Amino acid sequence: MKDKYNPKIKQAAILGVVPIVMFGFAFGLVPLYEVFCELTGFGGGRFEQTVMVSDAPNVPIISEAIDREVNIQFLADVGRGLPWEFRPTETQIRVKVGEVSETTYYARNFSNHSVTGQAVPSVTPAYGAASLQKVECFCFTEQRLEAGEEIEMPVLFYVDADLPDDVGTLTLSYSMFPIQVDEMSHEMANMEHL
Amino acid sequence: MIAHAETVPSGRNPLVKFILRWLLTTNHKEIGTLYLSLSFLLFFIGGAMALTFRAELAQPGLQLMGADFYNQMVTLHGLVMVFGAVMPAFVGLANWMIPLQIGASDMALPRLNNFSFWIMPFAFGLLLSSLFMPGGAPNFGWTFYAPLSTTYGPPSTDFMILGIHMMGISSILGAINIIVTIFNLRAPGMTLMKMPMFVWTWLITAFLLIMAMPVLAGVVTMMLTDRHFGTSFFEASGGGDPLIFQHVFWFFGHPEVYIMILPGFGIASEIIPVFARKRIFGYTSMVWATGSIAILSFVVWGHHMFATGMPLATELWFMYATMVIAIPTGVKVFNWVATMWGGSMTFETPMLFALGFVVMFTIGGLSGLMLAIAPVDFQYHDTFFVVAHIHYVLYPGAIFATMAAVYYWIPKWTGNMYDERLGKIHFWTAVIALNLTFFPMHFVGLAGMPRRIADYALPFTGLNTFATAGAFLLGLTQLLFLYIVIKTVRGGPKATDQVWEGAKGLEWTVPSPAPLHTFEVPPKVD
Numbered sequence: 001m002k003d004k005y006n007p008k009i010k011q012a013a014i015l016g017v018v019p020i021v022m023f024g025f026a027f028g029l030v031p032l033y034e035v036f037c038e039l040t041g042f043g044g045g046r047f048e049q050t051v052m053v054s055d056a057p058n059v060p061i062i063s064e065a066i067d068r069e070v071n072i073q074f075l076a077d078v079g080r081g082l083p084w085e086f087r088p089t090e091t092q093i094r095v096k097v098g099e100v101s102e103t104t105y106y107a108r109n110f111s112n113h114s115v116t117g118q119a120v121p122s123v124t125p126a127y128g129a130a131s132l133q134k135v136e137c138f139c140f141t142e143q144r145l146e147a148g149e150e151i152e153m154p155v156l157f158y159v160d161a162d163l164p165d166d167v168g169t170l171t172l173s174y175s176m177f178p179i180q181v182d183e184m185s186h187e188m189a190n191m192e193h194l
Numbered sequence: 195m196i197a198h199a200e201t202v203p204s205g206r207n208p209l210v211k212f213i214l215r216w217l218l219t220t221n222h223k224e225i226g227t228l229y230l231s232l233s234f235l236l237f238f239i240g241g242a243m244a245l246t247f248r249a250e251l252a253q254p255g256l257q258l259m260g261a262d263f264y265n266q267m268v269t270l271h272g273l274v275m276v277f278g279a280v281m282p283a284f285v286g287l288a289n290w291m292i293p294l295q296i297g298a299s300d301m302a303l304p305r306l307n308n309f310s311f312w313i314m315p316f317a318f319g320l321l322l323s324s325l326f327m328p329g330g331a332p333n334f335g336w337t338f339y340a341p342l343s344t345t346y347g348p349p350s351t352d353f354m355i356l357g358i359h360m361m362g363i364s365s366i367l368g369a370i371n372i373i374v375t376i377f378n379l380r381a382p383g384m385t386l387m388k389m390p391m392f393v394w395t396w397l398i399t400a401f402l403l404i405m406a407m408p409v410l411a412g413v414v415t416m417m418l419t420d421r422h423f424g425t426s427f428f429e430a431s432g433g434g435d436p437l438i439f440q441h442v443f444w445f446f447g448h449p450e451v452y453i454m455i456l457p458g459f460g461i462a463s464e465i466i467p468v469f470a471r472k473r474i475f476g477y478t479s480m481v482w483a484t485g486s487i488a489i490l491s492f493v494v495w496g497h498h499m500f501a502t503g504m505p506l507a508t509e510l511w512f513m514y515a516t517m518v519i520a521i522p523t524g525v526k527v528f529n530w531v532a533t534m535w536g537g538s539m540t541f542e543t544p545m546l547f548a549l550g551f552v553v554m555f556t557i558g559g560l561s562g563l564m565l566a567i568a569p570v571d572f573q574y575h576d577t578f579f580v581v582a583h584i585h586y587v588l589y590p591g592a593i594f595a596t597m598a599a600v601y602y603w604i605p606k607w608t609g610n611m612y613d614e615r616l617g618k619i620h621f622w623t624a625v626i627a628l629n630l631t632f633f634p635m636h637f638v639g640l641a642g643m644p645r646r647i648a649d650y651a652l653p654f655t656g657l658n659t660f661a662t663a664g665a666f667l668l669g670l671t672q673l674l675f676l677y678i679v680i681k682t683v684r685g686g687p688k689a690t691d692q693v694w695e696g697a698k699g700l701e702w703t704v705p706s707p708a709p710l711h712t713f714e715v716p717p718k719v720d
Contacts, residue, residue, distance in 0.1 A: 019312045024412075026442055030427060
């Protein structure tokens with residue numbers, strides 16, 4: 001063999017870069033997905049609400065009294081390992097666009113120790129999600145309930161006038177997740193012995 | 195075969211010699227045979243799993259197994275068939291035929307070729323060993339959606355993940371080898387636009403493989419870290435989103451379905467001109483159509499996710515982009531029909547399978563177009579209609595194409611003609627059984643029978659019993675295929691070098707059976 005390097009090996013090595021780049025791209029899809037969600041509201045406007053947490057008290061309440069009503073539906077889910085009862089006190093209300101309305105969610109800790117939960121909101125349909133503005137929400141902070149404690153937690157919100165015309169119903173859903181999972185699952189394990 | 199003995203030390207006992215020869219072989223024909231044999235074995239294992247859950251579906255209620263075992267069978271059937279039967283079969287055909295078709299003496303990287311193959315038995319050993327583990331095999335469907343496969347997956351899921359990593363490495367290395375072979379080892383005078391269609395479709399498939407398989411490796415890696423290392427890619431309580439799984443998976447998954455069909459397109463494009471005794475109609479458009487299908491396959495993944503609550507604009511994009519794929523696919527079907535138009539056709543078994551491919555793949559393509567319509571997909575989603583669709587594109591698509599290729603090339607491989615009468619019986623029973631099995635699934639699906647559930651509502655009983663009977667007949671016909679293949683390997687009427695009257699191309703210029711080493715001196719192509 002006179003030539004020292006083999007063009008076939010070189011080409012194979014160059015082609016080998018493609019899978020490595022694509023493997024990285026698979027992980028790149030995760031942040032890209034979040035950017036995509038932020039741009040489109042897909043995923044229920046989670047990201048707008050993250051911003052709301054700090055801006056919440058400063059949001060001006062626009063009350064253009066326009067003559068339009070929409071349905072707001074409320075849902076609740078309890079995350080795995082959270083020993084709570086968690087549900088909306090009313091499942092559907094009809095509100096005027098632009099007016100601030102209030103509803104409450106009920107939560108009860110049925111375990112024998114205190115537990116902290118954090119609610120994560122989600123609004124559908126996605127393209128109307130940005131118009132549901134929460135003025136005050138129990139999801140802005142963590143909720144700590146003592147053993148057996150029950151609580152009614154308020155949500156203050158209004159529907160912005162820029163709600164797309166074809167949206168007649170908005171669904172606001174909360175998933176309540178446990179915080180300090182390790183400590184709790186340990187205590188849960190103890191509970192099973194009782 | 196003797197010529198190869200130099201790689202194995204002499205003076206060992208025959209069994210050790212036999213094992214070492216196959217373990218250490220770097221010959222493209224022997225590796226091709228290994229791939230095809232492994233694929234055939236896994237085809238029967240996957241088929242047995244299908245018959246297991248079809249037996250359960252013969253009647254409503256749970257008679258033979260619990261829902262969990264049913265789910266395990268469905269999951270492994272999908273994984274084994276996709277990664278174990280279809281893909282290695284095409285890689286095996288590529289190994290055998292690409293060097294013969296482009297006039298190369300072997301693959302460009304023979305030792306890598308050996309390595310790519312020998313990863314596979316271990317990958318499937320890992321996957322299938324999960325059946326015997328506490329907690330059972332993976333039970334969340336072959337698409338292994340999170341959180342079913344992360345939070346709720348059985349412990350054996352980790353074996354599936356590692357198995358998929360290994361198959362992925364094997365496919366990527368095999369694909370790189372095929373690309374390098376095609377780019378470097380073509381006979382003098384064989385320009386890219388003179389390559390046989392099977393080589394073209396495999397070249398494009400190989401590019402799809404090196405771009406799509408790493409994404410699959412990425413998604414199973416995320417699953418692994420979510421399961422064991424505290425990450426939250428798919429865990430909402432940690433800031434992740436289970437939907438990301440579906441996006442990443444289908445970003446791999448849609449190119450994957452074309453990986454499983456493009457070589458089939460190539461096989462049909464080889465066989466139809468030979469038995470119509472005409473040149474292929476529209477060679478250039480065939481190449482461009484294959485290329486456009488491959489590029490489009492990366493931008494349509496969302497049509498698997500219409501029901502996840504996407505924004506309207508996204509649904510529209512995925513709907514129209516998916517429908518655009520019907521254009522290059524239509525070009526291909528048109529070209530196959532136009533090739534036959536006015537030809538002097540004969541209907542030997544390879545041609546029958548190729549025609550079965552064209553007709554029934556088109557049925558699957560049309561139900562695919564129905565599924566692409568976002569508003570109606572909400573009715574079809576996750577029903578047996580989807581099962582009918584995928585099996586119409588994959589069974590008459592990938593499997594029939596592979597069988598057509600085996601009947602077409604087996605005289606070249608073995609030097610013997612297969613039994614034409616048995617071949618025809620195999621084809622017709624397979625066509626009838628296939629339609630008995632999968633056609634009723636359209637109806638129960640449209641009526642709302644969900645997929646991946648062991649039990650079903652009473653009104654679906656008749657059609658399901660029908661489908662189960664068809665499935666068992668279909669399984670039986672493949673035993674006939676096994677018999678035909680073994681019979682041909684062992685003997686039969688001698689094949690000529692050209693084998694088929696209308697056959698052109700370099701692979702028909704070498705003797706039958708093809709000697710272990712061919713084209714040591716590159717042929718001249720004009």
